[in-house]
Amino acid sequence: MGTLLQVRGLKTQFFTQDGVVNAVNGISYDLNEGETLGIVGESGCGKSVSVLSVMRLIPTPPGRIVGGEVLFQGRDLLKIDEEEIRQVRGNKIAMIFQDPMTSLNPVLTISQQVSESLELHMGMDKEQARRRSIELLEMVNIPEAGDRIDDYPHQFSGGMRQRVMIAMGLSCNPQLLIADEPTTALDVTIQAQIIDIIKRLKQELGMAIVWITHDLGIIAGLAERVVVMYAGYLIEEAGVKDLYGDPRHPYTVGLLRSVPRLDQRIKEKLIPIEGMPPDLIDVPPGCPFAPRCVYAIERCLEENPHLETVGPRHKVACWVDITGGER
């Protein structure tokens, strides 16, 4: 399998009245064709900004991508012109967003919205686009798609709207689907439906997926590799089984310990991560997690660790080897 996407040293900042917000601080990762990568982190850790940067959807001003490369099939998306990036968006890379209520236009029918990219990118005429739209809606299990295609978004439930978003995302057979917390606003039974559809379509269409979430449970059953982000830094990257079976960063360990599990009987106390994530305007020197870290040593407060390889395709940014000893 070839490499589809290479992100190299991506750095995005927001220039606000209060100062410069360091949203993404030089992150790098690779994505193979047909692979599913999970990006995990809490709100404000830069996970959404990092993928919006990949798509060049950062509102400028106040935001700006200040450094790095995004190589998609060998081409740097940060260097090509507006017209070219428009051909990539929707056509080669599609994105679905968290909130299906606000990402659909309330005054256009479902048919108009799904057909738009088909007409724009695939050169279909109105009739073809409409027929294809109905097929797409059937593909994501919208009942009576032929009748409901002329409905407006408010006539659809939340789960159905998210399925429409998926249908729109997949309308041009993208090679990469970026899913930004697509199930966070939905109930668990609807979430299970959506994940089921995406897993099936991934097999049928063979696309790569970047799935952003704060829910470690979803990623466990979905991704092949996972990167963990904290305060705009990528702090751990591993295969999904390594990450859950042998987490190396204290933050990853903390996250896994602090969530109660459905399959656990013992009623012992949860182990929270004390404190709060840092302010991204005024990030202290050293490791951003050091103030909350139980393993922190003096070096952590002075120098920010780089990603180091600790196993096959397993990297971690931490001065302390939490399995014992110092690196």
Added chain:
Amino acid sequence: MADNSVLVEIKALRMWFPITQGIIIQRHVGDIKAVDGVSFSIRKGETLGLVGESGCGKTTTGRAILQLYRPTGGEVLFEGKDLCALKGETLRRMRRHMQMIFQDPYASLNPRMTVGNIVGEPLEVHNIMRGAELRERVQELLRIVGLNPYFVNRYPHEFSGGQRQRIGVARALALQPDFIVCDEPISALDVSIQAQIVNLLEELQAEFNLTYLFIAHDLSVVRHISDRVAVMYLGKIVELTDRDTLYEDPQHPYTKSLLSAVPIPDPIIEEKRERIILKGDVPSPANPPSGCNFRTRCPVVMDICAEVDPEWKDIGGGHWAACHRVS
């Protein structure tokens, strides 16, 4: 649990909201059956978890118990007294024994009031204390919930989500209530902060012998915090039993599919899990299906389910369920 006596008992609670038509003369054309015949009891010192998907009536149940909505039918017995029959000053005097913690820590605190005023307001309203005594009590309350007592003169916007939720908890504790309805108290918080609030609620329960009705859609958290759990679907409770029985030996098909939909943060377990994917969405509570409310999505539906509403019965050892398949 300190003792087994019942603190709150709900009998056939019904909360219907009228649907009207017409602008000048409003005709009553139907009802939203948000809560439709719910019965359960909560023992002193226990935590009863109430789970279900959005729109199933969990929050309405909580509010109807506290008389924030006046129920349209049934009884709410608090230490044997029917709250629905009380009004005016007698009801107001009962209210100090029951409090609520709200879901959204941003919307539930008045942005123009200082933390001291917010936490002290219940004490003033009920004429319990004022002046220096009040100030001291507020500071003590802040200490109890893990906030710095010097924060009394700050405003809510100066605090993070987790800290705001602590302020909400301090306000609920001010009147030393016996019973607290926790309405999704952690779902708006980040993963690493959720555990802090869950632990706080557990500590407070042990210290002040509190009784909780814990409303949530996150089944993992509910398993962690509850002694018994009730599962709600479209205005009715479908199953209620002690926590471990519910999670390890669920009887109602809705409970089974709900549990199977929750992802577990362990890729090895996720690989082997069989999911029951429910079809479609929850029907409208304005027009619920005939017979059993769950029959439109039930994977094991029978003919009788469309005709007869299953009886809410004890199937042995305090395990209650409403399903024709369960005997």
